[in-house]
Amino acid sequence: MSLFVTLGRAATLALLLVAGPALAELAPSDAQRKAAVEVAESLRYGHYADVSLDDEWSRQAFDRYLDILDGQRAYLLRRDVEAFDDLATTLDDAVLDGDLSRPFALYRRYHERAEARLTWLLARLDEGLDFSFDGDQRMVLDREDTPWPGNEAALDALWTKRLQNAALTLSISDQSPEQVEDTLRQRYEGQLTRLRQTNEEDVFGLFMAAVTGSIDPHSEYLSPRQSESFDIQMRLSLEGIGALLQADGEYVKVASLVPGGPAERAGVLQPADRIVGVGQEGEEIVNVVGMRLDDVVDMIRGPKGSVVRLDVVPAQAVDMTRSKVVEITRDTVNLEDQAAKGEVIEVERDGEMHRLGMIDVPTFYVDFDAWQAGEEDYRSTTRDVAKEIERLKAEGVEGIVLDLRDNGGGALQEANSLIGLFIDRGPTVQVRDARGRISLYGDTDSGTLYDGPLVVLVNRLSASASEIFAGAIQDYGRGLVVGNDTFGKGTVQTLDELSHGQIKLTRAKFYRISGESTQHRGVTPDIQFPSLIDPELIGESSLDNALGWDTVRQVQYRQYGEPQRYLETLRERHRRRAEDHPNFHYLERQAKLAERLREQHTSVSLNREQRRREVEAQETEQLALENQRREALGLEPLEEWIDARDTPQAGVDAEPDTSTDTGTGTDADAEPIDRAQVVEAAEILLDFARLDSGLRLAEYD
Structure with missing residues (x-):
C-alpha cells in the first residue's frame, strides 16, 4: 500500500514567512554572564561532591550540552561539532569568566540546522509522501552513541527514514493518508514555531542544564521566571x-x-x-x-x-x-487523599483464619501550617499511622504490614518520628554534608507504640524518606523488608538565590545507621518480588551522572531481633506460594519477556507487513501471558493485549475495599496484581510471626 498525499504549498509558505527572533539576537546578557559565574562558584564551593571545573569536566559538560541540543545526532553535522571542539577544554573558563559567547554560538548553529531540517520536512509533505512501505529497510531507534552524520546527504537519508517511520506508525494506527499528512504537518509546524520563539533565557537555561547536569541530576538552575513562580508551582504541583x-x-x-x-x-x-x-x-x-x-x-x-x-x-x-x-x-490532591489508611486482612492457614493488619502510607506528610500555628490536633503521617496501629491492635491482628510502595518521600521529620513508633528511641539516619560533617537524626521519645511482627512493603518508586524508614527497620532487625529494590534517592538539595535566578544544589547525602548510603542502590528487600518497572528506565541509577553509593562509619544502635535467621525458610515458602499464584507467576514471566523484548527492539522495520508481523508476534506473547493468568483466576480472556488495563483484575491500579475485612485465602480470583503483593506480604508476615514466636517459646523453655 502506498501513502501519497499532495497538497498546496500555501500552508507551509505562510508558516515560513512568520518572523521569528533573529539568531544574532540570541546572545547572553550581562545578568546571565554574572549568573554563570555564580553557578560555577556554587558548584565548586557548595556542592556535596568535590567539583573541579577543569578540562576533564569541560569534556563532560560539552558532551552533555550536545546531548541536550541534539541527543539523537539528527541535526548537527560532524563538521559542526568539530567547529566547536574547543569547548571540550574551555567550557570551564567560559563559566568561570562568564564568557558565554561560544556556548551561545553553538546553540545558534544547532538552531540553524534544526530550522532548516523542519523546513525540509514541511517541503517534503508539500511534495507528497510517496512511501510504499514494502522494502527491507530498518531504522535504528537510539542513535545516542552513533557517529555524527558526515554531510547533508547522510542527514537527508536519516530524516527520510524518520519521516517514513512516522508516517508508517500513524498509518498502522488506522489513520487515513490525509490524517497522516495533517498530523505530521501539525507536528513539524508546531516544532518550527516553538523553535522560532526561543529567546536568550531559553538558551541560557539549556546551557546551565548542561553545566549542572554534568555534576548530578538533581542540581538545577532556575531562571528568574521559574524562581518567581516556584512557590506557586509547589502549591499547584498536586x-x-x-x-x-x-x-x-x-x-x-x-x-x-x-x-x-x-x-x-x-x-x-x-x-x-x-x-x-x-x-x-x-x-x-x-x-x-x-x-x-x-x-x-x-x-x-x-x-x-x-x-x-x-x-x-x-x-x-x-x-x-x-x-x-x-x-x-x-x-x-488533598491531605485526606494522602492520609495513611489501615485495614484487616484475613489469611487462612491450616484451616484456621488469621487476622493481619495492613497500613498504606502514600507519603510522609505533615500539616505544616497547623503545626506551626501550635494546633494540638494537626495531621501528620506519624499521628495517622499511630491511630491505625491502635485500631488494628484492638482488632487483635497478629502482625502489621506497612505499605510504602509508590511513596516518594516527603518530610524527613516524619520518617524519623514514624520509626519511633516501632523502636525505643535511637538514631534513624545520618546526613553528611560537603565538608564531611555528619549530623545524626533520630527518635528521642522513649517507648514504642507497636513491638509486634512487622513487614515493610516497598517497590522501585519508594524513595527518599521511604528508604530511610525501610533501611532503619532493616538495620534494627525490627522487621522484614519485602518487594523490589527502592528508587535510590539519597541526596539532599537546597534552593539558593542568585543575582539572576536561583540554583537548586545537592548539598548532602543520606546514610543508614549501618553506614550504607541509600543513594543509587536504594534499599534491597530481604525477599524480592518480581516487578514490571524497568530499573534502567525508572530510578536513581537510570539518571545521568547520579552520585554513587558509598559508606560512612556505622553508629551504635541496638538490635531488636534477627529476622535474617528465618530468611532461608521464608524465601522458600514465598517461592512455593509464588509458583502457584497466577499473579506472581505472571509478573515474573512478564518481567523477563519485557526485558527480552527491549533488548531485541533496537530497530524497527519500515516494511508495513514485516512491522505488523513483529508487533503481532510480540503482543501475541504478551496476550498469551495475560490470558494464562486470567484463565487461572477464572476470568474472561482478552482479545487485545492493549485492553488489559481496562479491567481492574488485570491492572496494578484497583484499590482494595477497606470497608470490611478481606478474606484472601480462597478468593484469589478477585485480586488484582497490586493486591496480590499485599496479600503475599501478609503471608510472609504470618510465616515470620509464627517462626519468631516459636523460637521465642523455645528459648524461653
Missing part, C-alpha cells in the same frame, strides 16, 4: 492529573504518580508510559511528539473538574503504534 512527567527523547514519559491523585485513582497511567497526544474534553487530540516538556505540561494542566484526554503508549509496549486514549478528570 493539581491537574497528579503525575510527574519528564522528557524522554522526542516523547514525554510518566516518571511517577502522586499518591491519591487523579491519575492514580483513575488507574489509566503507569510509570514509564509515554504520552503521545493531549486533548481537551470535546476537542481533537493534539500530537505532542517532539514538543517541549513544559508545553506538554501546560496542555495537561487545567481547572479542577475538567477532563483531559491523553493518547498513551503503555510502558510495556515495544512499538509506538500501540497507543490508547484515556480520560482523566483534573482535581486537587
Whole structure:
C-alpha cells in the first residue's frame, strides 16, 4: 500500500514567512554572564561532591550540552561539532569568566540546522509522501552513541527514514493518508514555531542544564521566571492529573504518580508510559511528539473538574503504534487523599483464619501550617499511622504490614518520628554534608507504640524518606523488608538565590545507621518480588551522572531481633506460594519477556507487513501471558493485549475495599496484581510471626 498525499504549498509558505527572533539576537546578557559565574562558584564551593571545573569536566559538560541540543545526532553535522571542539577544554573558563559567547554560538548553529531540517520536512509533505512501505529497510531507534552524520546527504537519508517511520506508525494506527499528512504537518509546524520563539533565557537555561547536569541530576538552575513562580508551582504541583512527567527523547514519559491523585485513582497511567497526544474534553487530540516538556505540561494542566484526554503508549509496549486514549478528570490532591489508611486482612492457614493488619502510607506528610500555628490536633503521617496501629491492635491482628510502595518521600521529620513508633528511641539516619560533617537524626521519645511482627512493603518508586524508614527497620532487625529494590534517592538539595535566578544544589547525602548510603542502590528487600518497572528506565541509577553509593562509619544502635535467621525458610515458602499464584507467576514471566523484548527492539522495520508481523508476534506473547493468568483466576480472556488495563483484575491500579475485612485465602480470583503483593506480604508476615514466636517459646523453655 502506498501513502501519497499532495497538497498546496500555501500552508507551509505562510508558516515560513512568520518572523521569528533573529539568531544574532540570541546572545547572553550581562545578568546571565554574572549568573554563570555564580553557578560555577556554587558548584565548586557548595556542592556535596568535590567539583573541579577543569578540562576533564569541560569534556563532560560539552558532551552533555550536545546531548541536550541534539541527543539523537539528527541535526548537527560532524563538521559542526568539530567547529566547536574547543569547548571540550574551555567550557570551564567560559563559566568561570562568564564568557558565554561560544556556548551561545553553538546553540545558534544547532538552531540553524534544526530550522532548516523542519523546513525540509514541511517541503517534503508539500511534495507528497510517496512511501510504499514494502522494502527491507530498518531504522535504528537510539542513535545516542552513533557517529555524527558526515554531510547533508547522510542527514537527508536519516530524516527520510524518520519521516517514513512516522508516517508508517500513524498509518498502522488506522489513520487515513490525509490524517497522516495533517498530523505530521501539525507536528513539524508546531516544532518550527516553538523553535522560532526561543529567546536568550531559553538558551541560557539549556546551557546551565548542561553545566549542572554534568555534576548530578538533581542540581538545577532556575531562571528568574521559574524562581518567581516556584512557590506557586509547589502549591499547584498536586493539581491537574497528579503525575510527574519528564522528557524522554522526542516523547514525554510518566516518571511517577502522586499518591491519591487523579491519575492514580483513575488507574489509566503507569510509570514509564509515554504520552503521545493531549486533548481537551470535546476537542481533537493534539500530537505532542517532539514538543517541549513544559508545553506538554501546560496542555495537561487545567481547572479542577475538567477532563483531559491523553493518547498513551503503555510502558510495556515495544512499538509506538500501540497507543490508547484515556480520560482523566483534573482535581486537587488533598491531605485526606494522602492520609495513611489501615485495614484487616484475613489469611487462612491450616484451616484456621488469621487476622493481619495492613497500613498504606502514600507519603510522609505533615500539616505544616497547623503545626506551626501550635494546633494540638494537626495531621501528620506519624499521628495517622499511630491511630491505625491502635485500631488494628484492638482488632487483635497478629502482625502489621506497612505499605510504602509508590511513596516518594516527603518530610524527613516524619520518617524519623514514624520509626519511633516501632523502636525505643535511637538514631534513624545520618546526613553528611560537603565538608564531611555528619549530623545524626533520630527518635528521642522513649517507648514504642507497636513491638509486634512487622513487614515493610516497598517497590522501585519508594524513595527518599521511604528508604530511610525501610533501611532503619532493616538495620534494627525490627522487621522484614519485602518487594523490589527502592528508587535510590539519597541526596539532599537546597534552593539558593542568585543575582539572576536561583540554583537548586545537592548539598548532602543520606546514610543508614549501618553506614550504607541509600543513594543509587536504594534499599534491597530481604525477599524480592518480581516487578514490571524497568530499573534502567525508572530510578536513581537510570539518571545521568547520579552520585554513587558509598559508606560512612556505622553508629551504635541496638538490635531488636534477627529476622535474617528465618530468611532461608521464608524465601522458600514465598517461592512455593509464588509458583502457584497466577499473579506472581505472571509478573515474573512478564518481567523477563519485557526485558527480552527491549533488548531485541533496537530497530524497527519500515516494511508495513514485516512491522505488523513483529508487533503481532510480540503482543501475541504478551496476550498469551495475560490470558494464562486470567484463565487461572477464572476470568474472561482478552482479545487485545492493549485492553488489559481496562479491567481492574488485570491492572496494578484497583484499590482494595477497606470497608470490611478481606478474606484472601480462597478468593484469589478477585485480586488484582497490586493486591496480590499485599496479600503475599501478609503471608510472609504470618510465616515470620509464627517462626519468631516459636523460637521465642523455645528459648524461653
